[in-house]
Amino acid sequence: xxxxxxxxxxxxxxxxxxxxxxxxxxxxxxxxxxxxxxxxxxxxxxxxxxxxxxxxxxxxxxxxxxxxxxxxxxxxxxxxxxxxxxxxxxxxxxxxxxxxxxxxxxxxxxxxxxxxxxxxxxxxxxxxxxxxxxxxxxxxxxxxxxxxxxxxxxxxxxxxxxxxxxxxxxxxxxxxxxxxxxxxxxxxxxxxxxxxxxxxxxxxxxxxxxxxxxxxxxxxxxxxxxxxxxxxxxxxxxxxxxxxxxxxxxxxxxxxxxxxxxx
Numbered sequence: 001x002x003x004x005x006x007x008x009x010x011x012x013x014x015x016x017x018x019x020x021x022x023x024x025x026x027x028x029x030x031x032x033x034x035x036x037x038x039x040x041x042x043x044x045x046x047x048x049x050x051x052x053x054x055x056x057x058x059x060x061x062x063x064x065x066x067x068x069x070x071x072x073x074x075x076x077x078x079x080x081x082x083x084x085x086x087x088x089x090x091x092x093x094x095x096x097x098x099x100x101x102x103x104x105x106x107x108x109x110x111x112x113x114x115x116x117x118x119x120x121x122x123x124x125x126x127x128x129x130x131x132x133x134x135x136x137x138x139x140x141x142x143x144x145x146x147x148x149x150x151x152x153x154x155x156x157x158x159x160x161x162x163x164x165x166x167x168x169x170x171x172x173x174x175x176x177x178x179x180x181x182x183x184x185x186x187x188x189x190x191x192x193x194x195x196x197x198x199x200x201x202x203x204x205x206x207x208x209x210x211x212x213x214x215x216x217x218x219x220x221x222x223x224x225x226x227x228x229x230x231x232x233x234x235x236x237x238x239x240x241x242x243x244x245x246x247x248x249x250x251x252x253x254x255x256x257x258x259x260x261x262x263x
Contacts, residue, residue: 003050004031004039005135006063011043016054016064024061027053039063044134044142046072072141073102078207079254080105080164082154084114084214086243091116092129093244099133099143101251107146109154113216118148151222154211159229163206166231169246170218171238208254210234212246 006023019027019041027033033053042048047068055062081098085091085108098106108118108126118126123145130143149157158166211218211226218226223233236249 002040002138004033005048005138006039006041007131007135008041008043011041011047011049011065011068013068014066016062017041019061019063021059024057024059027061028056033061041065042134042140044131044140046070046141048140073137073139074104074141074143075102075255075258077104078258079103079251080107080207080209081212081247081251082107082109082158082209083212083243083247084109084111084151085116085118086215087116090242090244091126094247095126095129095143096133096136097244097248098251099130099139100137101248102139102255103143103251105144105146107154108148109151109211110148111151111214111222112219114214116214120147123147152225155225155229155231158209159231161207164209165207166209166211166226166229167234167250168211168213168218168223168226168231169236169250170213170223170233171240172235208257210247210250210254212243212250215243 004027006019006027008017008019008023011017018024027039033039034056035053037053039051039053040048041051041063047070049065049068051063051065053061054064079102081103083094083106085094095106106126108116108123110117116122126145127142130145134140134142158164211231213222227233234250234253236246241249
């Protein structure tokens with residue numbers, strides 16, 4: 001088991017810092033750490049430091065450290081997801097998988113079949129889940145979580161980025177009537193080829209972006225809109241996957257793809 005990890009606002013090259021009240025409470029009251037105990041502090045921007053607890057007060061804990069290390073453990077803003085999020089506790093599962101697999105940005109999208117709506121409080125809850133996942137996975141740069149946006153607005157803004165390779169996760173078995181002349185790409189081919197001819201928005205780019213629908217998937221209209229913009233369709237297989245499973249599989253594929261590109 002690793003050392004306990006605490007999020008701080010900023011890490012200078014060395015010094016003494018004070019944990020915020022909530023982190024201090026967790027250190028002193030929950031974990032019952034005392035003077036001389038070791039821990040790790042990280043700033044959410046990529047830096048971490050091995051620290052020693054120097055002071056324990058009622059609402060604050062002081063930590064000293066002698067150096068910091070830049071180790072973000074993500075994909076340098078090259079792996080993004082837009083997701084029609086599931087309900088309830090399954091949202092935590094999605095966030096945990098995204099963080100553990102190094103996803104850099106999440107945009108919750110509101111699709112025709114979405115079951116969850118996200119106001120500012122709901123987005124803050126997702127961010128808290130992400131912080132906890134960073135502590136567990138020893139990741140030092142927080143995943144950026146955008147405000148919720150409608151599907152059409154997200155698609156229109158995403159196609160403007162020339163450095164993004166856009167992919168919609170959609171099983172071929174769920175393709176509805178009215179969507180024709182569609183070419184699906186399977187994961188083995190997706191990893192093997194450098195370029196694809198399925199649209200103008202796919203190929204070897206600096207950033208990989210996945211759109212994942214809610215339970216029930218994207219509608220025929222949403223699939224057609226994506227195809228009109230040159231978005232590729234990625235089929236993960238003949239079985240229908242839950243959102244959190246599809247997200248995990250795509251994040252691994254994206255990580256492998258980014259590693260192959262060498263960018």
